[in-house]
Amino acid sequence: ETGVTQTPRHLxxxxxxxxxxxxxxxxxxxxxxxxxxxxxxxxxxxxxYSLEERVENNSVPSRFSxxxxxxxxxxxxxxxxxxxxSALYLCASxxxxxxxxxxxxxxxxxxxxxx
Amino acid sequence: AQSVAQPEDQVxxxxxxxxxVKCTYSVSGNPYLFWYVQYPNRGLQFLLxxxxxxxxxxxxxxxxxxxxxxxxSFHLKKPSALVSDSALYFCAVRDMGDYKLSFGAGTTVTVRx
Numbered sequence: 001e002t003g004v005t006q007t008p009r010h011l012x013x014x015x016x017x018x019x020x021x022x023x024x025x026x027x028x029x030x031x032x033x034x035x036x037x038x039x040x041x042x043x044x045x046x047x048x049y050s051l052e053e054r055v056e057n058n059s060v061p062s063r064f065s066x067x068x069x070x071x072x073x074x075x076x077x078x079x080x081x082x083x084x085x086s087a088l089y090l091c092a093s094x095x096x097x098x099x100x101x102x103x104x105x106x107x108x109x110x111x112x113x114x115x
Numbered sequence: 116a117q118s119v120a121q122p123e124d125q126v127x128x129x130x131x132x133x134x135x136v137k138c139t140y141s142v143s144g145n146p147y148l149f150w151y152v153q154y155p156n157r158g159l160q161f162l163l164x165x166x167x168x169x170x171x172x173x174x175x176x177x178x179x180x181x182x183x184x185x186x187x188s189f190h191l192k193k194p195s196a197l198v199s200d201s202a203l204y205f206c207a208v209r210d211m212g213d214y215k216l217s218f219g220a221g222t223t224v225t226v227r228x
Contacts, residue, residue, distance in 0.1 A: 055214070101164065
């Protein structure tokens with residue numbers, strides 16, 4: 001395993017549901033990230049947390065709400081999603097996010113389908 | 116602003132032949148460049164990176180990449196491809212002094228036996 005665990009691996013939800021994605025890293029990293037992966041499109045950076053403080057919110061709609069209670073855990077709360085939000089959501093972690101050379105370690109992703 | 120272009124959606128090669136996956140980038144300053152690979156039902160895995168120094172960077176699984184500043188390219192290469200190299204490959208760039216890592220759209224590599 002990569003050291004970054006995401007649950008659930010698959011999620012199907014209706015547009016009125018509320019659900020959450022969970023990410024946990026066991027690497028002692030200081031930063032955590034949410035990315036959205038859609039087919040044949042570049043990965044979209046959604047949120048960045050450094051030492052539990054949000055340092056980036058990349059114009060993400062408010063129906064996505066992140067939470068980082070500590071440096072090992074990251075959540076993405078989902079509410080009133082649209083079918084176009086269906087995608088693979090990837091969590092990643094790294095050491096110092098401000099170090100340009102730092103390498104991201106990714107989880108396996110949560111495949112979200114919005115009906 | 117920084118961006119990455121991977122001009123080929125798909126690359127098909129025969130096993131044992133050389134493999135090249137193309138990447139060009141745009142940054143305002145000096146770039147940090149990365150290649151990641153994604154196997155089916157897995158997250159992205161780091162392959163190699165260019166920070167500074169030698170333009171030819173060697174990474175995991177026999178892959179290498181060459182940084183070309185004049186052509187703003189960072190093509191990924193492997194001299195002899197394996198069927199197990201079949202995967203989705205992403206190029207990424209970070210501008211010096213920025214923490215955002217921008218990815219390309221990915222190139223699907225298929226190596227046939």
